[in-house]
Amino acid sequence: MLGNRPWKMAVGATAIALLAAGCSGGGSEDSDSEANSVIIGIAEPQHLIPSNTTETGGAQVLNALFTPLVDFDEQSKPVEVAAESITSDDNKVWTVKLKSGYTFHNGEPVTSDSYINAWNYGAYGPNGQGASYFYERIDGYADLQSKDPDGEDGPQKAPEPKAKTLTGLKKVDDTTFTVTLSAPFAGWESVMGYTAFLPLPNAAFSAPGVIADGFEDTIVGNGPFKIKGTWEHDQQIVVEKYADFKGTAAKVDGVNFKIYQDPKAEYADLVAGNLDVQGTIPIESLASAPTDLGDRFQKSPSSSFAFVGFPLFQNEYKDVNVRRALSMAVNRQEMTDQIFLGSQTPATGFVSPAVAGYRPDTCGANCEYNAAEAKKLWDAATTKPQTIKIAYNADGNHKAWVDAMCNQIKASLGVECAGAPEPKFADLLNKVEKKEPVGLIRLGWVMDYPLMENYLGPLYGTGGSSNYYGYSNPTFDNLVKEGSAAATTEEAIAKWQQAEDILAKDMPVIPLRYGQNVYGFSEKVKNVKVDTFTKVDVTTIELAS
Structure with missing residues (x-):
C-alpha cells in the first residue's frame, strides 16, 4: 500500500466530540454494556465493504466486525483463525477448510459461498473495488476486467468483461473450497489474511453480484462485535459484542469508534479522558506526550517504510556512485532524533x-x-545534477524533514538542494508518471501482507505498481519470481x-x-x-478496573 502520509496529520476543522451513547432508551442492560465499552479514535472510513476498504480507518472497524481466514503471530507467520486448515501440494491449488x-x-452460517461470492464481487472490474487487484493471482482474474478504450471519436464505453466469476474459485462443500492460482x-x-x-x-446481495442498498451502513460480519445501529x-460507528461468536471473546462489551477530522483535537480528548485510545499521536504532540500520558504513551513495531526514489529516467542519476553519494550524505x-523525536528509526535496508526475512x-x-x-564519490562523478530537488506532497507534512535532508546534502556535498512541494500526492505521481524532471521523489509504503515480496515486487520490480522511478534489473526480477x-x-x-542484496548494489x-x-x-x-x-x-x- 503506497503511503501518502506516514503520519496522520490535520485534515480539517475541529473534531466532532461525541460521548459513547447507546441507541436504545436506556435500560439497565444497556447501561451495563456502555459502562464496559471503550472509545477508540479513527478517521472517517472511505468504505466498509471489505473488497473496497484500503485505508486504516475502515480496516480498524472491519477488524472488530469480521474474523479473517488467517491472522499473523509476532513473527508475521500466518495462523489459521476462521480457517480450520489451508493446504496446497503445489502452491498453485489451495484448499481452504x-x-x-x-x-x-x-x-x-459462514460457508464456502460466503467467501466465493464476496471475492467474485470484489474481482469483477465494473464494480470498481479499490482492493480488486489483490485477486489478480487467482485464475480467471483477467477475464473479469475490461479496458476503457479511447477511440478516434473520443472515449467509448468499456466493454463488458468476458466473465463475472473467477474460474479459480471452486466450492467443494459448504465448508471447503479451492483457490487455483494462475502461477504457484x-x-x-x-x-488471504x-x-x-x-x-x-x-x-449483502440484493441479486447475484449486486450489493444491497444500505448494507454498507449496517454491515453484517462474522467477527467478535456486531454493528449497533x-x-x-x-461522527461514530458503535459496535457491541456478538453473543454467538465462536472465536475468542473480547474482554469489553462494546467499542465506540469515534470519528475525528483533526488528530490534534483527538489528542486533546485523549489527555482530557474523553477518548480511550489514539492509534497515532500527532507529531505536534510528541514532545509533550511522555509528560501528558506517562507510561500510557507507547510504541510498537509498524510496517511503514519511508524513502526517496531516484528518477532513473534522468541521465544525471544513472551513475550509481551519484546515488551512493547522496545516500551517504544523509544523517538518518x-x-x-530531531524531526521525529525518536518516533521513527533509521532505515538500513529496503x-x-x-x-x-528482514x-x-x-x-x-x-x-x-x-x-x-x-563528497569523494560526488566529486569523482562526471555526470551528476547541478542542483538537487526533493519532490514531495505538501498535504502530507513532509516539509520539515525534507528541508533537514536538503541541509545535510548541502553540508556534505556542497551542492544546492531544495524541496519541491506539489499540492497533492496525486499531482506528484502524475508528473512522475509523465517522466517530468521532478528530482528525487518522496515515497512511503505500508505492507498489505507480511511478506518481503510485498515490498520487493511493487517497489522495485520492472513495471512494479509503485516503481515510479523506473528501476529495472532482470536478475532482481527473476529472483523475486523464483521466490x-x-x-x-x-x-x-x-x-x-x-x-534485496542486488538493491544494495544498485541503490535505486x-x-x-x-x-x-x-x-x-x-x-x-x-x-x-x-x-x-x-x-x-x-x-x-480491557477496562483497567
Whole structure:
C-alpha cells in the first residue's frame, strides 16, 4: 500500500466530540454494556465493504466486525483463525477448510459461498473495488476486467468483461473450497489474511453480484462485535459484542469508534479522558506526550517504510556512485532524533523489519552517514545534477524533514538542494508518471501482507505498481519470481534476500526511516496493543478496573 502520509496529520476543522451513547432508551442492560465499552479514535472510513476498504480507518472497524481466514503471530507467520486448515501440494491449488460453527451477525452460517461470492464481487472490474487487484493471482482474474478504450471519436464505453466469476474459485462443500492460482505462489496463505479476503453473507446481495442498498451502513460480519445501529458518518460507528461468536471473546462489551477530522483535537480528548485510545499521536504532540500520558504513551513495531526514489529516467542519476553519494550524505539518526523525536528509526535496508526475512544493515555502507566518502564519490562523478530537488506532497507534512535532508546534502556535498512541494500526492505521481524532471521523489509504503515480496515486487520490480522511478534489473526480477514460485516460505525468503542484496548494489532509492506505532491510551483501559498494520487489537483491550 503506497503511503501518502506516514503520519496522520490535520485534515480539517475541529473534531466532532461525541460521548459513547447507546441507541436504545436506556435500560439497565444497556447501561451495563456502555459502562464496559471503550472509545477508540479513527478517521472517517472511505468504505466498509471489505473488497473496497484500503485505508486504516475502515480496516480498524472491519477488524472488530469480521474474523479473517488467517491472522499473523509476532513473527508475521500466518495462523489459521476462521480457517480450520489451508493446504496446497503445489502452491498453485489451495484448499481452504472452514471451522464449523461460525455465523454472521444475522444468524446466517459462514460457508464456502460466503467467501466465493464476496471475492467474485470484489474481482469483477465494473464494480470498481479499490482492493480488486489483490485477486489478480487467482485464475480467471483477467477475464473479469475490461479496458476503457479511447477511440478516434473520443472515449467509448468499456466493454463488458468476458466473465463475472473467477474460474479459480471452486466450492467443494459448504465448508471447503479451492483457490487455483494462475502461477504457484508460496505466500498465498499470507495474502488471504488481507481485508479483501473477508466473507460476506447472503444478506449483502440484493441479486447475484449486486450489493444491497444500505448494507454498507449496517454491515453484517462474522467477527467478535456486531454493528449497533448504523454508521453515523463523520461522527461514530458503535459496535457491541456478538453473543454467538465462536472465536475468542473480547474482554469489553462494546467499542465506540469515534470519528475525528483533526488528530490534534483527538489528542486533546485523549489527555482530557474523553477518548480511550489514539492509534497515532500527532507529531505536534510528541514532545509533550511522555509528560501528558506517562507510561500510557507507547510504541510498537509498524510496517511503514519511508524513502526517496531516484528518477532513473534522468541521465544525471544513472551513475550509481551519484546515488551512493547522496545516500551517504544523509544523517538518518539526526533526522529521526530531531524531526521525529525518536518516533521513527533509521532505515538500513529496503524492506520493513515487520516481515520475515528482514535483515538489519542490508544496505551496508551506502546507508551509513559518511560525509567525507560521499563528497569523494560526488566529486569523482562526471555526470551528476547541478542542483538537487526533493519532490514531495505538501498535504502530507513532509516539509520539515525534507528541508533537514536538503541541509545535510548541502553540508556534505556542497551542492544546492531544495524541496519541491506539489499540492497533492496525486499531482506528484502524475508528473512522475509523465517522466517530468521532478528530482528525487518522496515515497512511503505500508505492507498489505507480511511478506518481503510485498515490498520487493511493487517497489522495485520492472513495471512494479509503485516503481515510479523506473528501476529495472532482470536478475532482481527473476529472483523475486523464483521466490514467489518456491516450494516453501523459507526457500522463498532465501531468494528474496538475494534480490534485496542486488538493491544494495544498485541503490535505486535512498532508504530513510522505518515507522513505529506511537500511540496513547486513557487511565480507563489496559492491555492496549497496536499491530504492525496500525490496528488497535479490540479483543485484548480491557477496562483497567
